[in-house]
Amino acid sequence: MINEEKLSLEKCTLFLKCVGYCKALKDIWNDGFQFSSLKRRFEEMIVKEDEKKEGKDEKLITDLGECNLFFGGSTSLELNSICVPCLLKVALNKEENEEAQKEVEMALLALSCIFSHFNIGRDLFLNEMKEIIQYHEKRHNLTRLAYQSAWWFLIILSFKDQKTIEVIVDELHFEREAARELDELMQSVDWKKKEEEEIKGKGKNEELVLKRWLQMFDNFFVTCRKWNEECSGIVESIVQVLRAANDYRREIYKTCIYLLRTSAEKRVVKVDALLKSGAIDAVLEEIQQPTVDDEIKYEILQFFDAISRRLKEEEKDEKKDAKRKVTKMEMFDKLEEVGYEDVIISFHGTIDFLSKKYHFRLSLNVSDCFVNI
Template identity: 55%
Template sequence: MNLLIEKMNGEIFDYVFTKEMFNEIDKKIEEKKLTLENVILLLKHIRCYNTLKRIHLFGFEKASLGERIEKMIAEENLKKKEEKNEKLLIDLCECYISLYYLLSPEIISICVPCLLKVALKKEENEKTQKEAETALLALSNIKFDFLNQGQYLNEIKEIIKHHQEHRNLTRLAYQSAWEFLVTKFLDDGSLKEVIVNELRFGREAARELEALSKCVDWKRKKEVRGKEKKEEIALLRWLQALVVFLSSSKLWNEEFIELIGSIVQVFRAARENKREISYWCISSLRNAAGNGFVPIEAFLKNGAINAVLEEFQRPTLDDEKAYECLKFFINASNRMEEKMDNKMVEVKRKITKKELFDKLEEEGYEDTIISFHKIFDYLNRKYYRETSLNISDYFANI
C-alpha cells in the first residue's frame, strides 16, 4: 500500500481515498474483518503522504471512520494513567489532525499537548528523532485560527531553542516546528521579540534554505514521484511557509536581507529542473516586495532584481511564473510611489528609487516590457487579476 500511495498524484489520491472508502473501512472494523492495528498502519501511510504533499482529504472528516477515531481519542484520554495506551493515543492523534480539517477545540486540547510531549523528548537517538519528526509534521498541519494566540508558545519555543543548541531534530522536523509557530502566532505583535530577536527566524530560515539546497540534485531533470529526498520536501515546505510569512508579517530585522538572498540563490539553482521549487521562490519574492515592512533595498542588495529579470528572458517561462514576475515588479513599483511624510525617510526612498531604476535600465528592462506587452492581457484574464493592461506603467512609475 505504501508503494501504491507513493505513485499517486494528488488527483488520483483524492479519487481513491473517498468518504465511501473510509466508511467501508469503518464497516470492516465493526465486522471484525479488519484490525484496528492494520487500519492505523494504512492511515499512517495516507497521513504521511497527505501532510508532506499538502493534499487535503475532505472524505475522511465526513466518514464514519473519522467519527470512530475522534471518539476513541476522547475515550483513551479519559482513562487513568495506568490504563491509558499512550502509543495508541499518539497514533490516533497524529492520524486524526493530519486528515481532519475542521478540528474541534476539544480535540485540539487533547492532541496538541500529547504531540508536543513527544516532540519535547530530549533523548538523542534515531527512534526519538523519528517520533519527534512525525509529531511535529502532524502539528504543522493545524490551521492557524484553531489556536488561541500564544497558546503552547512555551513548548514550541523550547523545542526550537533546544534544537538550535543541540541539533537534535531532523531538518523536516525543524521546519515543521517553525511552521507551527509562525503560521499560528504571526498576527500577535507581542511575539515579535520571540520570533525575530530571540529565536532569530530570519537567520535560521536562511541557514536552513542554504543547507537544504546542498542536498538537492539540481541537475536531475526527470522528477520521480514519491522519490524526493526529505531534504527536498523540507526545502519546499520552508518556501511555502515563507510565502505566507513574507506577505503579511510585520516582523523585520537585518537578518531578513540574508533570507531574501537565500531565496534568490535557491531560485537560481531551481530554475532549470525544479519547477515547483522555482515557483514558490518567485511567489515568496513577490509577496515580500508587496509587504511594506520589507525594505526595497533588500531586493537590491542580494540580486533579487537581477534574478527576476533573468527569469523574464527565459524562453521556457510558463504563464504562472510570468505572472509572478510581473507582480513582483508591480509591487515594487507601487511601493516606490508611496511618498513618505518623514523627510529623512522620503530622501531615502528617492535614493532607493533611483538605484532601482538604474538597475532595471542596466539590465535592459525595456526589452522585457516589449516582450510581455502582447501577452499581459491574456495573463490578466487567465489569473483573474484587475491590473492595468499598460504594463509599461509599472516600470515607468519606478
C-alpha cells in the same frame, strides 16, 4: 474491519500514520477522511479516553490525534486541547536514539498539519515550541523534517497573533534559522538530475523538506508585517534556490518567483534589500528570455508593479525619503540598463490577457509598470 475485529486498532493507526506521513511530506491533499465514520469514531475514542479518571492511555490519544491531523487538518477546540498537549509531550522527548527521533518527527509533522489558528490558543503550545526549537539549536537533536515542521506549526498559528509573531522573529530568530537551513538543504539536492528522473535516497527527502520551507515562507510573508534586518537573508537564500532550480526544477523555480513577488507586495522586505540580495537581477534575467511562461510573466509584472508603487510613495521622514530616492535611482538605472521598458512594451498585447486569466488588475499603461523618477 475494526468493528469485526479483522484489523486491530493498533495496526490500523500504524497504517494510517505511515500513509499520513507520506501524504504530509509530499503535500498530497485529500479531504475524504474528514467526512468518514472512521474520523468520527476516532474523535469519540479520543474524548472517551481523555475522560478516564485512571489508566488514561496517552499513547492511544497521541496515535489517534496524529491520524486525525494527518487526514483532517483542523479539529475542534475540544480535540485540540486534548491532542496537542499529548503530541507536544512526545515532541519534547530529548532522547537521541533513532526510534525516539522518529516519534518526535511524526508528532511535529502531524502538528504542522493544523491549518486553523482559531481552534488553538498560544497558551497551549508557545512555551513548549520555544523549548523544542531552542534545544535543537543547541544540540541538533531533531531531523530536518522535524525542525521544519516545528517552525511550520508556529508560523501557521501566528496568524493575527502579534505575541507569537514577536516570539518567532525577535526571540527565535526565524529568518536567520530559515536562511541557514535552506542553504544547508541546497547542498544536499542533486540539482542536475531532472524532475522526471527517479530520485532516491536522502537527496530526495531533503528536496521535499526544502519545498516545505519554500511553502512556509509564503505564510510567513503574509503573516509577518514586521520588518527585520535578518529577513533579507531569506530572500538571498530564495534567490540562490531560484538560480539552482532554473534548468531542472521549474516547479521550484516558479515557487521562488512567486515568493519574491509576495515579499515585495507584503512589504516584509525593503526594496533596497531586494536589490542587494540579487532578487531584482534574477527576475530581470528571466523576463528577458525569448520565451517566458505566462504564469511567470504575470508574477514578474506583479513583482515590479509592487516595487514601483512602493517607490512612488512619499516618506514623511526626510532621511528615509532621501534613502528612498537613492534606491529609486538605483532601481531605475538597473531597469534602464537591461531595457526593461522595451520588454514591457513587447508584453503589451498579453497584459490584458494575463489580467483576465488571473483575475487581477495589470495596467495597460507602460509607465505604471516602470519606476518613474
